[in-house]
Amino acid sequence: DTGVSQDPRHKITKRGQNVTFRCDPISEHNRLYWYRQTLGQGPEFLTYFQNEAQLEKSRLLSDRFSAERPKGSFSTLEIQRTEQGDSAMYLCASSPVLSGQPQHFGDGTRLSIL
Amino acid sequence: DQQVKQNSPSLSVQEGRISILNCDYTNSMFDYFLWYKKYPAEGPTFLISISSIKDKNEDGRFTVFLNKSAKHLSLHIVPSQPGDSAVYFCAARTGGGSEKLVFGKGTKLTVNP
Numbered sequence: 001d002t003g004v005s006q007d008p009r010h011k012i013t014k015r016g017q018n019v020t021f022r023c024d025p026i027s028e029h030n031r032l033y034w035y036r037q038t039l040g041q042g043p044e045f046l047t048y049f050q051n052e053a054q055l056e057k058s059r060l061l062s063d064r065f066s067a068e069r070p071k072g073s074f075s076t077l078e079i080q081r082t083e084q085g086d087s088a089m090y091l092c093a094s095s096p097v098l099s100g101q102p103q104h105f106g107d108g109t110r111l112s113i114l
Numbered sequence: 115d116q117q118v119k120q121n122s123p124s125l126s127v128q129e130g131r132i133s134i135l136n137c138d139y140t141n142s143m144f145d146y147f148l149w150y151k152k153y154p155a156e157g158p159t160f161l162i163s164i165s166s167i168k169d170k171n172e173d174g175r176f177t178v179f180l181n182k183s184a185k186h187l188s189l190h191i192v193p194s195q196p197g198d199s200a201v202y203f204c205a206a207r208t209g210g211g212s213e214k215l216v217f218g219k220g221t222k223l224t225v226n227p
Contacts, residue, residue, distance in 0.1 A: 004157070031213060042118075042203050042217025043158065056212060091157055095213075100165060102148055103215060105157035 002026065004106035006092050012112045013082060020078045021109045025094030032075050033093040033103055034067055036060065043091055043105075049075060050097065079111075087113045117141045118206050120218035128226055133191040135221050137204030140185065144216075145209035149178060149189045152201045152220070161202075162189070166209075194225045 005024040013019050025032045031050050035043035046065070047057045051072035061067075064082075069075040079086055089110050093103040119138045127133045135149075145166045150158035164171040164178045164187070171178050177190045191198055204218040 033213070033215075035215075040219065042205070042219050043215075045214045045216070048213055056214060058214075093157075100146065100163075102160040102163055103213075104160060105150075107155070107157045 004092055004094050004104055006090075006106040006109050008109055009107065010110050010112070012114065014114050015082055015084060017082055018078065018080045019082060019111065020076055021090055021092075021111075022074060022076050023092030023106060024074045025092070026104060028096070029094035029104075030072070030097045031095045031103075032069055033095075034075070034077050035091040035093065035105075037089040037091055037108070038087075046077075082111075082113050084113050087111055115140070116218075117144075118204055118216050118218040120202075120204055120221050122221050123219070124222040124224070126224045126226060127194050129196055130193045133189075133194045133198065133223055133225065135189040135191075135202050135204075135223065137187045137189075137218055138185060139187075139206055141206070141208070141216075142182075142185070143209045144206035146207040147178070147180060147187050148205045148207075148215070149176075150203045150205060150217075151198075152203060158203055191223075194223075196225050196227050199223055199225050 033048040034046040037043045049069040064080045089108040091108045093105045095103045148163040149161040152158045180187045201220040205215045
């Protein structure tokens with residue numbers, strides 16, 4: 001069973017640049033989630049999709065952040081005009097639609113803003 | 115405000131003994147609780163969960179207890195093994211149709227041989 005895959009694992013960029021991350025969920029998982037984790041904190045919810053529909057967005061997801069899941073399979077998270085405060089681990093998770101099923105996480109993309 | 119709190123940043127136990135990790139929450143609408151384990155440079159790994167309508171769930175060496183009146187849950191690991199050394203996160207689902215998980219800050223468990 002292939003787990004959640006995230007690419008790239010690490011991204012270093014200069015402030016003001018745009019970055020895009022990709023997440024491939026566990027096959028047949030209809031739900032896909034994005035979280036952000038900073039040092040010493042637990043993951044914080046950003047947004048989630050059921051199939052291609054984005055059903056919930058956190059207030060943390062500012063105008064500079066956009067997530068897509070165009071065909072209900074992989075998802076991308078784009079951050080425009082990156083800021084120092086965007087430095088974090090970006091985690092993707094997936095789960096089936098069945099009630100009471102846990103979210104399974106990928107190993108994340110670590111973003112460092114210079 | 116932090117809705118899920120893990121008040122112990124770290125815990126150290128001897129191999130073979132019991133590890134008890136605690137978690138408190140404030141939102142009575144949470145309907146599902148989970149524990150995740152995280153090793154460095156890896157994503158969180160699901161361990162065990164419990165529905166808000168239950169008070170105990172057991173899976174091998176891991177047992178989760180839920181006390182709704184106290185808004186408290188705990189994870190028991192018996193017997194503890196050195197490979198259990200990791201950061202443990204408590205998480206709660208907000209319910210009401212939301213799938214959002216709210217996480218605590220984590221407790222670093224060290225199991226000494």
